[in-house]
Amino acid sequence: MSVPTTRRAALGAALAVSLLAAGCGGSDTADDGTITLNLGLFGTFGYEEAGLYDEYMRLNPDVRIVEESVERSADYYRALQTRLVANSGLADIQGIEIGFVADIVANHADRFVDFAATGNADESLGHYYDWKVEEATTADGRVIGLGTDAGPEAMCFRRDLFEQAGLPTDRAELGALWADWDGYLELGRRYEASPTKPEGSAFVDSPASLFSAAVYQGQTAYDDEDGNPIPETSDGVATAWQHASTAADEGLTANLTQFGDEWNSAFVNGAFATISCPAWMLGYITTQAGPEASGTWDVAPLPGQASNWGGAWLGVTEASEHREEAIALVEWLTAPEQQVRMFTDSQHFPSSQVAAEDPAVSGATSEYFSGAPIGQLFADSAANLRFTPIGPFDTQIQEAFTEALSTIETDGRAPDEAFDAALAEIEQIVGG
Structure with missing residues (x-):
């Protein structure tokens, strides 16, 4: 879930600065061949709480997932902007909130993998509402991230x-x-x-x-x-x-x-x-x-x-040392099946039309x-x-x-x- 940048309870700029100094990038490969994929997020995306990371690692024992999250998205994005300009310290996967997706599309798209050009583009993009994809698309057709939730x-x-x-x-x-x-x-x-x-x-x-x-x-x-x-x-x-x-x-x-x-x-x-x-x-x-x-x-x-208020995307950075593995993880986390689970678990409404039409979502009552x-x-x-x-x-x-x-x-x-x-x-x- 994402909420506009100033609407989060303040974690404080000091935390953002310290995270920037430490960096959340730097994928590595262990001696046993296991790779680490780092996610830089903000707020409460809810993947860890819903058990999706654990499930993905069970399905892919050669992958280890590490999430670093800043509570306040304004602090998160100030640090991310600095990293994007320097092209340094970026995580394999970065969260992108609706409040700053336009800036990334206009000014930093080259730092992110183009999901319209991947081998699974038809499958990974075809299940979304058109407006969700359009918001993350550059003038020349690059798609800088795959949608997570939405805020209808x-x-x-x-x-x-x-x-x-x-x-x-x-x-x-x-x-x-x-x-x-x-x-x-x-x-x-x-x-x-x-x-x-x-x-x-x-x-x-x-x-x-x-x-x-x-x-x-x-x-x-x-x-x-x-x-x-x-x-x-x-x-x-x-x-x-x-x-x-x-x-x-x-x-x-x-x-x-x-x-x-x-x-x-x-x-x-x-x-x-x-x-x-x-x-x-x-x-x-x-x-x-x-x-x-x-x-x-x-x-x-x-x-x-x-009307819509809120929503986010997951983008894979071009600087990732494990680009293909990061793409695969983002595609899995944002697939209709996982978006259905995020709604039934945490009421994060899908940006996937296929997920929204699933009976577990469309038939839900409270x-x-x-x-x-x-x-x-x-x-x-x-x-x-x-x-x-x-x-x-x-x-x-x-x-x-x-x-x-x-x-x-x-x-x-x-x-x-x-x-x-x-x-x-x-x-x-x-x-x-």
Whole structure:
């Protein structure tokens, strides 16, 4: 699973520096012929926890797998960028997060094996959703990694809070009521106006929740087809800002900072009733809310078009001393069978269409989320996703917009003024 770069609990830059100094590359071969394949990852990919490394080593006794992982992906990528420029200290296999895949595609593709040119290209690439492959493809057709998970979105909601506020809780009915974001906001007004809603609770956790989901429903989000930032003219930005700023201006949000301490606590204390919910968020909610909240949460379709938040790839570095063995390991870890296992084990939703259509995924329900048909909900979203151009500054651009949105509710800033402030900050980011 991957979460945007600043959203991880900080491990600290010192760890990233120490890992860089130590290096995680340097494949070796033991006296008995066993080779070591090193993986440089971030966050929680979950392969070790799911037992996939042990299984692969049983199937391939001549291979030893060593994973080094940095908790915070921003720290990980700063170290990786340095290694890529120096072409030194690289692991055989490096994790690539959606927040920095565009930079690698544009500036470091030559450091990675082209999976479109391997002998198993048809098999290793053919099972994916097209948009997942396209995001990791250069202008000249090189594919720099194979996809792991994806983050198709739905809407998570608190059944108990809806019931107290007198709102419907049937998933299909809610999906019809909030078929678009206007309907979602109207339901939010009903929630806020309800005399029986829980005291101190808001309809949605933050304007960022709405904005981050809606922005990728446009033809463009932050960039044009060449990866150039276009926040002023993007249809996705305009629509997302309109709806998110309305929610903030009307006080429909708890205005929490996502992944902050107060936000984490809010999953327990019921400070909000809805949150845009990529597939990996289910595990996050389960962890934060705890077992006592089982059955209070549910999942319904996302308002508007399909949207994606999150996902990663595994790339094999050209500097690897065991290139073919590393390719074979990546192909195995990302094969449909293993992607199915990662979903059933850890709810990492597949970026493989073949895996997503497997009954173990498409037929999955969640007892914690009130029996919601999570496999079908997220599979429907993934199947309807379309490729939206991405660029190297997307994470920073999104943060500028979401931070500006918070000032509307906190400081009473006018939406137009907040939008202009975000654009000014983005100009500094992109121009710098």
